[in-house]
Amino acid sequence: MAVVFEKPKALTDAPLHYCPGCTHGIIHRLVAQAIDELGIEGKTIGVAPVGCAVMAYNYFSCDMVEAAHGRAPAVATGLKRSLPENIIFTYQGDGDLASIGMAETVHSATRNENITVIFVNNAIYGMTGGQMAPTSLPGQVTQTSPYGRDVTTAGFPIRICELLSTLDGPEYIARVAVNNVKNVKQAQKAIKKAFENQVNNRGFSLVEVISSCPTNWGMTPDAALKWIDEKMIPYYPLGVYKDRSAKEGE
């Protein structure tokens, strides 16, 4: 009997602390699968964010560094420049990457730092109890927008992939989702490509993963995945926004 599916080696045996049905677990697994497939576990260093994934260092069996809120791309820049042979990735949420860490994100992208950024967008601040995030949808009810996000005072959600793809710097920008099997398979390919780009010294790769937060959205895990299809994907269209290697026909 051949094993069709098992836990990747790059994940530790620690049970995940995430809520039932939270897709952080799937994204952790996809990152670990990419590390396994490329055989880079021994030289990979991850940078954990502040947010629900703050304890990601317990789950990945590679070396991990914990960054201050939003500063993961800056920490990753330092790591990559001082240890150019190592593979550096950051794992960040929307409150971390798109809010307090926006400057670090945009500047590391425009400098085309040779790092891999995994951006988990679940349209809410999960760890702190469900406050409005920069990526919360117009009209979305959260703890700090009880009548729905009012775009006249809170502004419009930020589409990170579209924003970063206007820069000349980054190598690869893609948006994927993990709400059904087909999307998970596509997400797996995109995340692997983002790591491959770094192995081949191609530069800044960012994969935005549309994720769910059943607890703070106030839904069952199943309903949350349907909500991604109905509400989030229309606002955040999936696809590859920038891929310089494809343009060059490689």
Added chain:
Amino acid sequence: MPKVTFDTDLCKGCGLCVSACPKQILVIARDKINKKGHSPAEMTDQSKCIGCAFCATMCPDCVITVEK
């Protein structure tokens, strides 16, 4: 016949595997409880399993191992 094993104590009973299964042979065992205090997922009819690993693909907690 494909073999599917559940690391039951890691399961949080979210049910994502149940809705991903094309053969609809997975259920949340409401009469059972694991170490974490959740009702875990289990398979009702192993003989109908086609080993597609959709359940394992959607499981956030790496509970499921599929062999074929």
